[in-house]
Amino acid sequence: MEPQPAYNHVHQETVQRVNEIMPGEEELFDLAELFKVFGDSTRIRILYVLFESDMCVCGIAELLGMTQSAISHQLAVLKKAKLVRYRREGKTIFYSLSDDHVRTILDQGMEHIEE
Amino acid sequence: MEPQPAYNHVHQETVQRVNEIMPGEEELFDLAELFKVFGDSTRIRILYVLFESDMCVCGIAELLGMTQSAISHQLAVLKKAKLVRYRREGKTIFYSLSDDHVRTILDQGMEHIEE
DNA sequence: CTTTCATATGAGCAACTGTTCATATGTATT
DNA sequence: AATACATATGAACAGTTGCTCATATGAAAG
Numbered sequence: 045m046e047p048q049p050a051y052n053h054v055h056q057e058t059v060q061r062v063n064e065i066m067p068g069e070e071e072l073f074d075l076a077e078l079f080k081v082f083g084d085s086t087r088i089r090i091l092y093v094l095f096e097s098d099m100c101v102c103g104i105a106e107l108l109g110m111t112q113s114a115i116s117h118q119l120a121v122l123k124k125a126k127l128v129r130y131r132r133e134g135k136t137i138f139y140s141l142s143d144d145h146v147r148t149i150l151d152q153g154m155e156h157i158e159e
Numbered sequence: 160m161e162p163q164p165a166y167n168h169v170h171q172e173t174v175q176r177v178n179e180i181m182p183g184e185e186e187l188f189d190l191a192e193l194f195k196v197f198g199d200s201t202r203i204r205i206l207y208v209l210f211e212s213d214m215c216v217c218g219i220a221e222l223l224g225m226t227q228s229a230i231s232h233q234l235a236v237l238k239k240a241k242l243v244r245y246r247r248e249g250k251t252i253f254y255s256l257s258d259d260h261v262r263t264i265l266d267q268g269m270e271h272i273e274e
Numbered sequence: 275c276t277t278t279c280a281t282a283t284g285a286g287c288a289a290c291t292g293t294t295c296a297t298a299t300g301t302a303t304t
Numbered sequence: 305a306a307t308a309c310a311t312a313t314g315a316a317c318a319g320t321t322g323c324t325c326a327t328a329t330g331a332a333a334g
Binding site (some may be wrong): 195199201225226228232233236246249250251258 | 321322323324325326329330332
């Protein structure tokens with residue numbers, strides 16, 4: 045038997061309900077990792093650019109007035125989170141959004157800050 | 160006249176469309192700040208607890224197996240982002256969710272990581 | 275007013291993050 | 305093969321973050 049915590053301040057019923065809906069450790073970790081990706085304005089700006097058009101790395105860099113290296117590093121983060129896809133065309137690599145959750149999440153965030 | 164960047168890799172038309180939809184500097188900053196708040200699994204766990212019930216600080220601490228101080232610090236972050244409200248009842252302070260965007264944002268994030 | 279319980283807060287520290295700089299990889303052209 | 309262009313990547317550095325520990329604030333009870 046595991047040692048049971050005391051729960052002096054919480055009803056046992058509430059403890060159970062919370063345990064039922066609380067995501068598992070790995071899901072929580074992944075969820076936090078995902079939102080960390082949205083937690084940087086450079087990455088958000090890249091996503092807004094890709095809303096309008098697929099674009100190559102140096103195109104994004106030009107548009108945002110940042111170095112190719114900085115953009116490439118951030119694209120690697122977005123890629124790892126599966127928020128963007130890419131395809132190669134000759135020397136150039138074009139990045140694009142990978143799904144619609146990106147837009148929904150950013151829209152909801154925007155709604156929240158605009159109250 | 161501002162010096163105009165070259166835009167060798169991006170069509171002028173795309174530049175204009177992006178400039179139209181790109182949020183302003185302050186909005187971008189606030190949006191990133193908001194998502195940073197969601198980018199920590201302790202804070203996410205607190206939010207999941209509050210989905211089920213309003214709760215005092217030491218109740219949350221008990222439920223999550225963390226110190227009162229750690230939870231209090233994180234509640235301050237959530238409070239600053241206006242994701243939680245609080246009310247005092249005697250010595251105790253009860254925290255609760257402040258609006259529905261929290262749930263929508265977390266749900267969308269969960270949908271994304273579960274593909 | 276002193277004690278007790280609940281909560282908040284500041285300093286400190288280890289871990290992490292975003293940019294820059296230098297350099298490597300990869301593709302096409304000559 | 306040599307060059308040029310597009311992109312990726314590793315090291316380094318300053319700035320930030322989340323926890324702990326000690327302490328402060330605030331409200332109720334004795």
